[in-house]
Amino acid sequence: MAMNKMKKINISASLKSNLITFGIVIAAYAVMQILVSLHLVSSLMRGLLVPICVYVILAVSLNLTVGILGELSLGHAGFMCVGAFTGAFFSKYILYAVPGMPGALRFFLALLIGALFAGLFGLLIGIPVLRLKGDYLAIVTLAFGEIIKNLINLLYLGIDENGVHISLNSALDLHMEDSDKIIVNGAMGITGTPNDSNFTIGVVLVLFALIIVLNLIHSRDGRAIMAIRDNTIAAESVGINVTKYKLMAFAISASLAGIAGVLYAHNLSTLTALPKNFGYNMSIQILVFVVLGGIGNIRGSIISAVVLTVLPELLRGFVSDSRMLIYAIILIAMMLFNWAPACIAWREKIRYRLNRKKNAKEAE
């Protein structure tokens, strides 16, 4: 009887926590929409709305790998890159092949394709990589991310009546009569992707990513994944298929990153694979969101992704030259405040004192 009661409370606690997370996202969306309609948001901030959604999805999906699976991945931007390029390629192709297709359907299919390919890459890379551990796994994911970025910069791809043309050398090697039908043009990337994304779609995708990740965490599979994180050998000994669950978490994380990539690609007219957007710097930036928000804490990831994306832009108004310097200092200070044992002890002490005062007042 007591057991039953306990279980009931537990389930409702996780549900409540999930609902709060969804509530925060929806409330933030509503507030932003009202502010935008009242023209209280600068055009700069309006331009940030979709990227914020992209970063939130990336942070939530990376948290699945880092927080729930417990493996450090430094190649998350690579999966985003795969999603962005496959999604944009599809949309661009449909623009030529089926001009009549409505934008919403086209974008939906692009999302599916981006997620599928990124997930496939996650699976392919995961099979060899997940044999490694810790820092070795981190460096190999970093290497894969860089390889993906590097190859996409060399890729020339076009489709015409004669079929698909692929080259890793130059646009001329494609031997296409109509150069307008070259879709991926090497380092110049994909230009003219239809601008199908907006803030509303972004938020819907954020909610979708949240539903997937939160449901996974509270499911049987999710518990198996967390068991692997806490003790691989113990998990294996109770019959959990370690490889299967590791791959599952990794592939889901990758395909969510792919969705973020598709969203990213359809917000820009020109998509190029630069070190800035798909290199290891980006992967590290996503990791910063995850660690600062709290490893394994999905709500924290959302908040830190939003704050850290908006912060440099807010600082631009006050100190335009040194804004990234201040960003760096804030990042270091927040990490020390959140994680240093000395700071944690100090915070405990303050909390204890406050509680004692409150208790003393109540006693009076």
Added chain:
Amino acid sequence: MSFISYLINGISLGSVYALIALGYTMVYGIAKMLNFAHGDVIMIGAFTTYTVCSIAGLPPVLGVLVAVVFCTLLGMLIERVAYKPLRKAASPLAVLITAIGVSYFLQNIALLIFGANAKSFTSIVTLESVKLAGGQITVTGETIVTIVVCIIIMILLTLFINKTKAGQAMLAVSEDKGAAQLMGINVDATIALTFAIGSALASIAGVLLCSAYPQLTPYTGSMPGIKAFVAAVFGGIGSIPGAFIGGILLGVIEIFGKAYISSQMADAIVFAVLILVLLVKPTGLLGKNIQEKV
């Protein structure tokens, strides 16, 4: 003949990677952390030399000396302020992210002081180029100096670690911190010393790198830093000879990849080789294989 000249260039580039990788590997061996700011210490070292030699007009030897001293102090300061408070943190990722913060910090300090435009670094090497094999191969002075400096540093470092008390203390701390402390070793001082040596090596690497490739920007250090990190993992992170071998191999592979396959794909090739090595030997070339116990 071009093969030999590519090989020499590869070894030269690899020597720079090896010097940087030594810093990564020593810090990892002792503090068990990936010091992402290490690449930016290289850049700071190069900028210090640039300031002393090109702006103030002082002799190159002084420039290198100032850079080494400055970076040594900088390395110790970074360790004290940003890493030491997190040494006993609940997650090892915390210090990794702080290191990333330090990396941004150093890049942006340099950006504020020197601007984003590339500075042309005047080579500190005055040695003439040498022609080998009847003039078919030209080896630049920078290449010779880089290789010689790297070999000297490797020998000195090996002697330091095996023959001095401080070096033995380092080995002890990397083996078991608690036991080392019980033996009367000052663990904090040993870790600080490791950061000091690593940063000094990074500043020398920075000067050598910029002498060979004279473009200097606030982001100069980040890609060599990542490559050296790859080299350290390649050779087996935590192992000093491993860092040396990994660095040299990585440099040679990169130059050969550029020369024979595709200059744009050189980075992809380097990373692909790393992945292959790690898949066959998951702890790197010279890494210790630790059996996991239940």
